[in-house]
Amino acid sequence: xxxxxxxxxxxxxxxxxxxxxxxxxxxxxxxxxxxxxxxxxxxxxxxxxxxxxxxxxxxxxxxxxxxxxxxxxxxxxxxxxxxxxxxxxxxxxxxxxxxxxxxxxxxxxxxxxxxxxxxxxxxxxxxxxxxxxxxxxxxxxxxxxxxxxxxxxxxxxxxxxxxxxxxxxxxxxxxxxxxxxxxxxxxxxxxxxxxxxxxxxxxxxxxxxxxxxxxxxxxxxxxxxxxxxxxxxxxxxxxxxxxxxxxxxxxxxxxxxxxxxxxxxxxxxxxxxxxxxxxxxxxxxxxxxxxxxxxxxxxxxxxxxxxxxxxxxxxxxxxxxxxxxxxxxxxxxxxxxxxxxxxxxxxxxxxxxxxxxxxxxxxxxxxxxxxxxxxxxxxxxxxxxxxxxxxxxxxxxxxxxxxxxxxxxxxxxxxxxxxxxxxxxxxxxxxxxxxxxxxxxxxxxxxxxxxxxxxxxxxxxxxxxxxxxxxxxxxxxxxxxxxxxxxxxxxxxxxxxxxxxxxxxxxxxxxxxxxxxxxxxxxxxxxxxxxxxxxxxxxxxxxxxxxxxxxxxxxxxxxxxxxxxxxxxxxxxxxxxxxxxxxxxxxxxxxxxxxxxxxxxxxxxxxxxxxxxxxxxxxxxxxxxxxxxxxxxxxxxxxxxxxxxxxxxxxxxxxxxxxxxxxxxxxxxxxxxxxxxxxxxxxxxxxxxxxxxxxxxxxxxxxxxxxxxxxxxxxxxxxxxxxxxxxxxxxxxxxxxxxxxxxxxxxxxxxxxxxxxxxxxxxxxxxxxxxxxxxxxxxxxxxxxxxxxxxxxxxxxxxxxxxxxxxxxxxxxxxxxxxxxxxxxxxxxxxxxxxxxxxxxxxxx
Numbered sequence: 001x002x003x004x005x006x007x008x009x010x011x012x013x014x015x016x017x018x019x020x021x022x023x024x025x026x027x028x029x030x031x032x033x034x035x036x037x038x039x040x041x042x043x044x045x046x047x048x049x050x051x052x053x054x055x056x057x058x059x060x061x062x063x064x065x066x067x068x069x070x071x072x073x074x075x076x077x078x079x080x081x082x083x084x085x086x087x088x089x090x091x092x093x094x095x096x097x098x099x100x101x102x103x104x105x106x107x108x109x110x111x112x113x114x115x116x117x118x119x120x121x122x123x124x125x126x127x128x129x130x131x132x133x134x135x136x137x138x139x140x141x142x143x144x145x146x147x148x149x150x151x152x153x154x155x156x157x158x159x160x161x162x163x164x165x166x167x168x169x170x171x172x173x174x175x176x177x178x179x180x181x182x183x184x185x186x187x188x189x190x191x192x193x194x195x196x197x198x199x200x201x202x203x204x205x206x207x208x209x210x211x212x213x214x215x216x217x218x219x220x221x222x223x224x225x226x227x228x229x230x231x232x233x234x235x236x237x238x239x240x241x242x243x244x245x246x247x248x249x250x251x252x253x254x255x256x257x258x259x260x261x262x263x264x265x266x267x268x269x270x271x272x273x274x275x276x277x278x279x280x281x282x283x284x285x286x287x288x289x290x291x292x293x294x295x296x297x298x299x300x301x302x303x304x305x306x307x308x309x310x311x312x313x314x315x316x317x318x319x320x321x322x323x324x325x326x327x328x329x330x331x332x333x334x335x336x337x338x339x340x341x342x343x344x345x346x347x348x349x350x351x352x353x354x355x356x357x358x359x360x361x362x363x364x365x366x367x368x369x370x371x372x373x374x375x376x377x378x379x380x381x382x383x384x385x386x387x388x389x390x391x392x393x394x395x396x397x398x399x400x401x402x403x404x405x406x407x408x409x410x411x412x413x414x415x416x417x418x419x420x421x422x423x424x425x426x427x428x429x430x431x432x433x434x435x436x437x438x439x440x441x442x443x444x445x446x447x448x449x450x451x452x453x454x455x456x457x458x459x460x461x462x463x464x465x466x467x468x469x470x471x472x473x474x475x476x477x478x479x480x481x482x483x484x485x486x487x488x489x490x491x492x493x494x495x496x497x498x499x500x501x502x503x504x505x506x507x508x509x510x511x512x513x514x515x516x517x518x519x520x521x522x523x524x525x526x527x528x529x530x531x532x533x534x535x536x537x538x539x540x541x542x543x544x545x546x547x548x549x550x551x552x553x554x555x556x557x558x559x560x561x562x563x564x565x566x567x568x569x570x571x572x573x574x575x576x577x578x579x580x581x582x583x584x585x586x587x588x589x590x591x592x593x594x595x596x597x598x599x600x601x602x603x604x605x606x607x608x609x610x611x612x613x614x615x616x617x618x619x620x621x622x623x624x625x626x627x628x629x630x631x632x633x634x635x636x637x638x639x640x641x642x643x644x645x646x647x648x649x650x651x652x653x654x655x656x657x658x659x660x661x662x663x664x665x666x667x668x669x670x671x672x673x674x675x676x677x678x679x680x681x682x683x684x685x686x687x688x689x690x691x692x693x694x695x696x697x698x699x700x701x702x703x704x705x706x707x708x709x710x711x712x713x714x715x716x717x718x719x720x721x722x723x724x725x726x727x728x729x730x731x732x733x734x735x736x737x738x739x740x741x742x743x744x745x746x747x748x749x750x751x752x753x754x755x756x757x758x759x760x761x762x763x764x765x766x767x768x769x770x771x772x773x774x775x776x777x778x779x780x781x782x783x784x785x786x787x788x789x790x791x792x793x794x795x796x797x798x799x800x801x802x803x804x805x806x807x808x809x810x811x812x813x814x815x816x817x818x819x820x821x822x823x824x825x826x827x828x829x830x831x832x833x834x835x836x837x838x839x840x841x842x843x844x845x
Contacts, residue, residue: 068106134158176197313336364406467519520552619644
């Protein structure tokens, strides 16, 4: 109830100070408020959000908080209203005692900007304390011969309030012999004194009962009372007197316990028991009584506990000297504690981060910390320093705050962790220092692309490698960390022979190992040009490329291929002509062979493996030329059979053989005559076979001739239609001449087959000989003929797309017939070729 009544009495004053007690000093970064003491918890102090230039909701977003040290937090921030409120009831007397004004200072920190604002709040006193006497009853003894106007000190009165709320005056109960007066000094407590107004007469009245009232100046006024018992004594006309009214002494704070500080001395001019003086502290708190002790007989003051300048630097003691009859005198003892450098500086980190990105620009604040030293003077002056080899520096802020900022751009790849030692040193003698270690991790950013040790690689792989085999490995190093250093590999998109390179080679995206997806063939391609790309996993990702050349090494995996003489498909053996008049060294024919391998694997050598007449013919080792080794004799057989071997120089070597039949005669009639002379008895079935063959040749010739005529008519019809389209402006160009089958094309077709005509030993009279000049020096590839036939058909099919479906159907029929005829012709070419040749020669003519 007392608290409620007190709040009710001062409600008007509270409202007045809330409305008028806020002061903002712009530009000084110092915010000042005033608030009444004893307000309820959560009472409004000031609109801190408005004074900081923020909205209430922005306090939490910017991390605004109160920073204070070594004191219970008296204020709090209300994030909803943006105001500064009391965190609990504030008792000004407990906080500041008699100090006026009572200022409480702390710092407001804006976390995200690391800005500090000094806030000072004045605690305004209210009249909540009643003046009190140290003793409620006091006995005062006065000599009966005391003269009027004599003054007698009374007990001290204290009022914890200040200003008008403190002690203002005294009132003594009605009495004609005494009055009360106040002895006050500037900034000193007020001591009431009892003033004798009239002479006393112990025999008339030996005891007086007085009531002393102490009053303050508050509204309403508070007062306290004490009872004074005045005893009139017989004459003891000399009171003890101190040698000096004020004693002053300076002692260091490290004074040992029990050391005398000083001695006070009071003398009494009386004799006997009236001159015996006893010393005592007039008023002493519990704290002082534990630190100092006074010898009641000698007046020596000594320490009873350790002194601490940081706890209290000044003590004021009141000493009283009293003789036995009760006369007394008072003196003051002022003890000043001298500071010694006994406290090391302290470093308190207010805010900071444990990690900073390596891209942070110079001047970025890493940490905010405060240094302080409980000592004073030079002992309390602190300087901070860090190693000059570090890329950081210290900047002085407000209220002994320092900022640790970057001085250069950091590079995590050079230093990823900094151990920053901050040394705080005071200026005492000897100086004391302390160190604080800050660990700072440099956070990685993706600023380094993966790097290959070389700009290009060359890999040599033998052909016919197994599919899926590892052929090479590339590795790229990324000096970044974590996902920024995770490297993945890929192949650039490119084609080889119309197919993607990824179909030939693949790369493991994690390890960089390359695998062959095909068994490479040196004869198909000899090298692969790849580009391997290494990507990291940063954001954004960085990459680098390296060129990879894969060279295929040849292996001896192809046997020599004999181009001439071409092996017949019907099992017969071609016949070469050698005149009997041939001299030694006469070129009969030439074996032509190739090897699809390269290098030493393609070096071919020829040798005569077998001959029906040894020593008659010789084969060139490197040329493959078959020449006569001696002159032909009459006894030499008409038919000579030779087996020629062609071998490469690979490891192991591969070889192929061809069988040659050489007819020894001067002319074709001679050959026929010789064949007739050596003819064996006729088989009865030979005449029937010859008849069947003649009929077959005639039938096939008729069908083929009809096919050629129809084909020519179809070509003429297309050519005529294209001319009509050109004339009508349809935009169609002329048909290329390659789309027509002319006489030259037919002749070329027959010429191709005519080169394969040869005399065989098994033909007897059913075969004809088509002589050719320089037969031995003519080299024709059967593969080239087949390629020409394919090209001819392709051109025809491409042109036919422009015609209607009926023409396409007819052409397909003709193509099928052509395929059948060519098959028959190929099968029986030895029998039919001569007849075809005569027909087409007449057609061309």
